[in-house]
């Protein structure tokens with residue numbers, strides 16, 4: 260995410276530098292006709308990182324290629340790669356990979372949002388866990404975000420090609436730790452009971468309906484999953500509210516979902532969590548979504564396969 264974020268705010272000069280990084284990688288590799296990702300990554304890593312935006316753009320440009328190469332490791336679940344999915348042993352033609360790399364870099368440049376350098380404006384992209392303090396109080400004039408939805412999508416599994424590429428090109432992410440720190444991770448553990456007590460009444464009622472549902476594991480795995488999600492979301496909203504200036508506004512995009520026949524109106528839950536932290540709900544705008552994972556999962560519950568709506572929820576920090 261951080262590499263995509265940096266690419267998005269990179270300048271045209273950063274993209275020129277990214278092209279130079281790609282050319283230098285090719286020079287380091289010399290005349291070998293075929294290679295694997297490890298060799299490509301080793302050559303790329305020999306170049307010192309002097310410009311983070313250029314470095315990120317060069318890496319992000321290869322993400323779609325890694326995704327294409329790993330497509331064979333897909334399982335029936337459209338968002339899931341085989342457990343042992345790997346790019347190891349995938350042999351690539353050097354001319355092909357460098358031509359694709361350059362092409363993708365130019366494509367990525369069209370997608371960037373910073374069209375020119377604005378005097379006095381510096382954009383920085385940082386990474387962190389929103390459940391922990393963001394380290395800045397009343398610092399931001401605005402907020403735009405979207406938390407994981409209650410779809411039990413495993414973001415780490417779903418971004419396996421990009422993470423395998425990062426392993427060779429940047430730093431080795433600790434995948435298990437990353438999976439556990441995702442809000443809404445299906446690997447979730449149960450939070451202490453006193454944390455659930457602090458949730459808004461409407462969410463506590465929803466959790467009660469889930470835990471007393473007659474279907475298997477409702478009062479164990481599923482209660483743990485949903486309660487942990489709301490407790491983590493509550494911690495995130497609290498930190499976000501603290502980091503916003505008084506009077507600042509924000510927008511959070513969420514999607515509704517179902518537990519069996521129980522509708523989970525995530526926008527309504529978010530509004531109640533926001534109100535607890537001094538965020539006044541201004542308005543909500545619904546739009547149809549065709550990107551839900553449950554829409555393409557033929558094994559999903561009938562209710563879960565109905566078209567989804569996403570909601571942009573607008574707030575002001577009082």
Ligand SMILES: C[S@@+](CC[C@H](N)C(=O)[O-])C[C@H]1O[C@@H](n2cnc3c(N)ncnc32)[C@H](O)[C@@H]1O
Pocket residue numbers: 260387388389390404405406407408414440441442
């Ligand atoms: C619905 S996606 C939104 C993605 C982003 N808005 C975009 O357009 O690409 C949810 C994102 O929340 C991130 N996330 C999950 N847990 C998090 C946490 N504890 N702290 C910060 N981000 C988290 C995931 O990595 C994922 O990228």
